[in-house]
Amino acid sequence: MKTEGTVALADKIALVAGATRGASRAIAVALGQAGATVYVTGRTSRQAGGPDGTGILVSEVGRASETIEETAELVTAAGGTGIPVRTDHLEPEQVRALAERIDGEQGRLDILVNGVWGGDRLIEFDTKAWDVDLDKGLRMLRLGIDTHLITNHYVLPLVIRRAGGLVVEVTDGTAESNKTYRSNLFFDIAKNVPIRAAFGISEEVKEYGGTAVSMSPGFLRSEEMLDHFGVTEDNWRDATAQEPHFAIAESPAFIGKAVVALAADEGKARWNGASLSSGELAKVYGFRDTDGSQPDCDGYFRDIVYGGKDGTAADYR
Template sequence: MTDQAPIAIVTGASRGAGRGIAIGLGMHGCTVYVTGRSEKTGDSSLPGTIYETAEAVTAAGGKGIAVRVDHADDAQVKALFEQVEREQGRLDILVNNAAAVYDEMTTPLRFWEKPLKVGDMIDVGIRSSYVASWYAAPLMVKQKSGLIIMTSGSGAVHYVFGPAYGAHKAGVDKLAADMAVDFEETGVNVLSVWMGALMTDRLQMVLDSDPVKFAYVKDIVETPEFTGHIIWEIFKDPATAKITGQTVIGAEVAVQYGLKDVGDRQPPSYRDTHKVEPRVQYSNIIR
């Protein structure tokens, strides 16, 4: 790290996990580029805009900069990274969180009974994370430092909402594992972080759909900002290089760093609540 405030990009940060992560990083003084498509109320079925998130980052103690980016458009992504390089001269943290998430994804139907657009999560999710990392890599390699984070979850290893959601989570875990091989000896680290159930507007919508069925969720939720604090600790820790490429469970990382969520809560690990754990990457390398 340098004396300059760390420069971060958080994609898909109009609302939900991205908004929380951006604010969390802002609380540690980061300059955060907030990307997304929502610029005004009504752009999405859920509340939140990139400008509101940027203002919240600044209010939290950092500097929020809103940039309207459709992560399905490679040219817009390219322009984002050119802007960051031009304005800041460096990039310290990239959080790949953008994903095409539609309300229909959470309905209890089989995948062919849901609209085909639900599959967009594979493009604006896996591919968009690849593209953003592709543009971030030269900046970070040049400065010999940097952290790329994929936001993920246990749906990578068990059924959640259907194959599009699962493919996204498993896909970004694999991106982190393989990118770490290419980043070897560059000073750049990459991890996939399994976030817990986040108390976002979308999750609240799911809970409201069947309060009895989902009553247990209220006891295990995390605030969206919690992952931002976890990412900050990972970024600061020189030992992160030893685990680069791995998929980690955010709740377990929090215990390692002595982090607790709002209300002095220690969110549980998927290892305890779901009896699952991330898949392990084998060490074989074929080039």
């Protein structure tokens, strides 16, 4: 496996779909740090004509502070080449145009990170299926499932152009951890489908020398989550007063390092079809989070939260 900074992925072309914030933005930046050319897509853009009059075109998530252009700039500043392409991944023609652009400019795609989401605001946890807002539930499925399937349909032909292509379906939870019900039927379905999709894609790309996996962060310190708790990355531990389990939280950079380690591994085909987590891959590849720790969120919840064992989050960092 190559690990020499910008050498690791210097000749690779990547697409990170849904890269305006959170895990997908961090993955894009990490790929840039490893030297890759990274196309970053999403709906929130600085393109002129934004409905709020600022020139920023805002998605339904409503977080105009993060745009695909900003992500692309971060990718370039990290050492790669960031290319923003405003794309609504629910619109097949926009995704087709994206694939055609990448094909015309690069002739192939080495890494596809399918991280489109945006449904957190729609979740009604601990609400029965018959009591949830049906429109919200169906929209969640559109955002978490349709976007991924549409993207795969148009982009996978580029990934199989040459052997060694990698597909990463980003989701929330692994096949093992998601055996525990996610407290909302629509959310549970939306976050389990990418796991099965990665397995199916793995069967279809292996004859071309490709690898497909699903990957989940642990308890993510995303921009949105930090805002929710009223903290920043510098004082994130203060949020444990509101949510004690946040003590196991990991920075978005952690899953970014996981994707880079996997992409740079010449033997990555051994993972084909697997459901992976950032914490699991950290143990294999040896990378650490920004604070020097290796948070094992799955282990913490399995043993302490659900298993009733004695211990603290510090034992799993």
